[in-house]
Amino acid sequence: MLAHVHELNAAFSEPLPANEARDIAASIHRWVTTRFYGWTDARTVQQASLSTLQAFRGRQSGAKRRNAVEERARLIVGEDA
Numbered sequence: 001m002l003a004h005v006h007e008l009n010a011a012f013s014e015p016l017p018a019n020e021a022r023d024i025a026a027s028i029h030r031w032v033t034t035r036f037y038g039w040t041d042a043r044t045v046q047q048a049s050l051s052t053l054q055a056f057r058g059r060q061s062g063a064k065r066r067n068a069v070e071e072r073a074r075l076i077v078g079e080d081a
Contacts, residue, residue, distance in 0.1 A: 001025045 005025040009015045016024075 001029050 002022060002025040005021050005028070006018070009021045015021070
């Protein structure tokens with residue numbers, strides 16, 4: 001990665017300082033290793049992860065809604081009794 005960045009940098013009429021090109025290469029490396037999943041079966045992996053996440057959020061949301069409805073029902077019954 002570093003060699004490629006230096007090669008591209010050298011093609012400019014006013015190249016960046018070497019330390020800045022090195023930092024850009026490090027930033028690209030960090031992004032690729034933490035956020036890019038193109039070398040895996042990305043669609044399947046991400047879809048499975050998304051489905052799991054959506055199911056978890058749905059369970060949380062359903063529990064909150066159920067609790068809110070039950071609380072309203074208790075208040076209504078308590079006021080009528």
